[in-house]
Amino acid sequence: MINKITITAIKADVGSIGGHIKPDEDMKQSILTFLRESEEGKLLIDFRVQSVGDDIAIIMTHREGENSSDIHGLAWKAFLIATDVAKAKGLYGAGQDLLKDSFSGNLKGMGPAVAEMEIEERIGETIVCFQADKTEPGAYNLPTYLAFADPMHNTGLMLSPKMKDGFTFEIIDVENTKEDEVIRLNTPEDIYDIVTLLRNNHRYIVEKVYSRTTGEVAAATCTTRLSLIAGKYVGKDDPIMMVRAQGAFPATGEILSPYTIAHYVAGFMRGSHIGPLTPVSVNTGVSFFDGPPIVSAVAFNIKDGKFTSFMDCFANQFWAGVREKAYKKAIAIREQGWSGPAMLEDSELEYGGITERLGRLKAKFYIREVSKTKVQGETK
Ligand code: 13P
Ligand code: 13P
Ligand code: MG
Ligand code: MG
Numbered sequence: 001m002i003n004k005i006t007i008t009a010i011k012a013d014v015g016s017i018g019g020h021i022k023p024d025e026d027m028k029q030s031i032l033t034f035l036r037e038s039e040e041g042k043l044l045i046d047f048r049v050q051s052v053g054d055d056i057a058i059i060m061t062h063r064e065g066e067n068s069s070d071i072h073g074l075a076w077k078a079f080l081i082a083t084d085v086a087k088a089k090g091l092y093g094a095g096q097d098l099l100k101d102s103f104s105g106n107l108k109g110m111g112p113a114v115a116e117m118e119i120e121e122r123i124g125e126t127i128v129c130f131q132a133d134k135t136e137p138g139a140y141n142l143p144t145y146l147a148f149a150d151p152m153h154n155t156g157l158m159l160s161p162k163m164k165d166g167f168t169f170e171i172i173d174v175e176n177t178k179e180d181e182v183i184r185l186n187t188p189e190d191i192y193d194i195v196t197l198l199r200n201n202h203r204y205i206v207e208k209v210y211s212r213t214t215g216e217v218a219a220a221t222c223t224t225r226l227s228l229i230a231g232k233y234v235g236k237d238d239p240i241m242m243v244r245a246q247g248a249f250p251a252t253g254e255i256l257s258p259y260t261i262a263h264y265v266a267g268f269m270r271g272s273h274i275g276p277l278t279p280v281s282v283n284t285g286v287s288f289f290d291g292p293p294i295v296s297a298v299a300f301n302i303k304d305g306k307f308t309s310f311m312d313c314f315a316n317q318f319w320a321g322v323r324e325k326a327y328k329k330a331i332a333i334r335e336q337g338w339s340g341p342a343m344l345e346d347s348e349l350e351y352g353g354i355t356e357r358l359g360r361l362k363a364k365f366y367i368r369e370v371s372k373t374k375v376q377g378e379t380k
Helices: 025-039 069-089 137-149 191-198 226-230 252-260 318-334 352-364
Strands: 004-012 044-052 055-062 113-120 125-133 167-173 182-186 204-211 217-221 240-245 264-267 273-276 294-303
Touching (some): 004 240, 055 069, 125 252, 137 167
Antiparallel strands (some): 004 055, 204 217, 217 240, 264 273
16 A cells, blocks of 8 residues: 655744744744644644754644645644744744745745655655754755765765665756746766756755655755745745655765765854854754854654654764864854855845945945056156
8 A cells, every 4th residue: 555645844933032042942832732732633643843043843744745735724823823922922033934924825935944745655764854043945955965976975875776876856946936947957977067056055956856766755855045035134044854764765874974064054143144054953042143053853764654753863972073163163264254255145145234235335436537647758
């Protein structure tokens, strides 16, 4: 019997303590209570709630397929309830990521980040779910590429016959806000084309990865860039991603391996800087300079849609050393403050203030008269 399950992970910032730091535990509890009471025996097979930085993630399994308005609507309601808790407690940015007044069938473009995939559940179905704060969806481009296409991180590409045919990358151009403009490229033969796109984390984002051996979906990332849709600053699109592991897919350790790099990504303070993507435990807040950008990962199995317990992947002592490196990289780039690559290019800056300031300065620029230079030997 085909056992089709959809895993939907939805993440939103609906308020936090002490600035953009961490949600209140009561907010998470309110979501759990709402889902437990409203969902007993209904749409959801299982769910978990956790946080990263100031964002709350709800990870759900169900049989409603991708883009289900019932499932998206349920998450929307849950975030409204957590917003009420945040408002009642006077937290900062209550309801920050709920950009619309009412839910209209699909969360796309409404604020929350959504990653989902409908799968035929394998025996021993293994999933890793990444949640990041103070960065953008393109932050996953490099680690996803390395996990699926580079034997420096995934030696299974040599060792396992189940991955020998490589993977298909589905990459979206988020600058087209009217339609979903995507391209499909294959590893290993198209890797130079793939990296030509993926080097631009603001524009080209790996949305899905598929196994070329089995055709199955291997990874799903949220890709909406709300500021491009809204045309103004509406917070960074702190991203969520799910990756299937083992068998025809990379092993969990191969998927985690690229996160040892702590590569520089966009985000950090006011979504306008560059900082190292720092692997942290689930439910960790941010601190230094509203950052650094952080990512947490949980690994788990599902059976008939039911979750096992969750492994907190970056809690292991091994990652303490990576964090030390990331903190040094964070301080190193912050030492140059506003200069050059420490901040994002003008078009990516998240606050209108700078555009206004630049506009005002532009009006004060003037064309200098070219003064006549005296040519040698010239006489009056
Ligand atoms: P406000 O401009 O709403 O104060 O938010 C800025 C901020 O908190 C950046 O850390
Ligand atoms: P969030 O997008 O995580 O709310 O952060 C906003 C910000 O400006 C932090 O400095
Ligand atoms: Mg916030
Ligand atoms: Mg956030």
